[in-house]
Amino acid sequence: MLAVHNLSVNYRGIEALTSVSLTLNPGEWVGLIGPNGAGKSTLVKAILGLMPYKGQILLNGTTLKRQRRQVAYVPQRSQIDWDYPITAWNVVMMAQTAALGIGRSPNAKAKRLVSDALDRVEMLPLRHRQIGQLSGGQQQRIFLARALAQQPNLFLLDEPFSGIDKKTEAIMLSIFADLSEQGKTLLVCSHEWGEALNRYHRLLLLNRRVLANDTPQAVMTMENIQQAYGANISAALHNQNVIPFAC
Numbered sequence: 001m002l003a004v005h006n007l008s009v010n011y012r013g014i015e016a017l018t019s020v021s022l023t024l025n026p027g028e029w030v031g032l033i034g035p036n037g038a039g040k041s042t043l044v045k046a047i048l049g050l051m052p053y054k055g056q057i058l059l060n061g062t063t064l065k066r067q068r069r070q071v072a073y074v075p076q077r078s079q080i081d082w083d084y085p086i087t088a089w090n091v092v093m094m095a096q097t098a099a100l101g102i103g104r105s106p107n108a109k110a111k112r113l114v115s116d117a118l119d120r121v122e123m124l125p126l127r128h129r130q131i132g133q134l135s136g137g138q139q140q141r142i143f144l145a146r147a148l149a150q151q152p153n154l155f156l157l158d159e160p161f162s163g164i165d166k167k168t169e170a171i172m173l174s175i176f177a178d179l180s181e182q183g184k185t186l187l188v189c190s191h192e193w194g195e196a197l198n199r200y201h202r203l204l205l206l207n208r209r210v211l212a213n214d215t216p217q218a219v220m221t222m223e224n225i226q227q228a229y230g231a232n233i234s235a236a237l238h239n240q241n242v243i244p245f246a247c
């Protein structure tokens with residue numbers, strides 16, 4: 001479904017990604033893991049066409065430009081302006097406004113999609129809250145609802161598990177499992193090097209290059225962690241929460 005071939009991205013001469021190739025198939029739930037600065041966000045943004053790159057990125061055999069609505073993006077927390085005065089409902093409605101065209105008021109179908117998505121992430125009762133007045137987990141669920149309401153085939157989620165509560169984690173994992181069962185494709189940047197990764201179909205270990213691309217069991221080995229972290233391995237593993245990977 002998504003084919004990335006020989007992708008390289010430079011920031012003013014510094015190579016953030018080198019010769020990255022990967023494919024994502026329908027129904028696949030794939031984790032993108034690697035140390036801080038590995039290029040995970042850069043890869044996601046290149047796929048979205050948000051930055052210049054060398055190489056090829058094809059969705060169903062063609063470029064993404066004309067199929068932008070097929071791809072939903074949940075940005076990393078740090079990239080969102082949480083002070084922006086907007087309600088939870090309107091954040092989710094943004095996906096619909098883009099589809100209807102600016103200035104058109106939402107029709108009944110758009111409202112139903114928004115309502116269903118908010119219900120799925122268990123946020124319907126708080127729909128009138130300002131986004132800045134929700135907890136980290138609730139905010140993350142709102143952005144997931146926006147992605148759901150868009151009804152895409154490919155979900156790109158940059159660090160969705162960062163700064164959330166257990167309830168939100170459970171809701172998100174259940175939604176990801178449902179989506180992949182429905183044939184949707186998920187690429188999830190995760191900073192958790194933990195149990196939950198075993199539920200993924202495949203893990204891509206990234207550090208500027210793809211270091212491993214296999215089942216969770218095959219990727220989560222000491223050797224691979226060492227390869228990704230190099231000299232920082234002991235620091236990474238001495239962390240009491242054992243979270244050596246950060247998006």
Ligand code: ADP
Nearest residue numbers: 011016035036037038039040041042043246247
């Ligand atoms: P990750 O998401 O895995 O933490 P990023 O994709 O954010 O990694 O960053 C990859 C590398 O590119 C890092 O070395 C980072 O410092 C650099 N980088 C990211 N964004 C920019 C930018 N806008 N300008 C210059 N360098 C950047």
Ligand code: MG
Nearest residue numbers: 040041076247
């Ligand atoms: Mg990142």
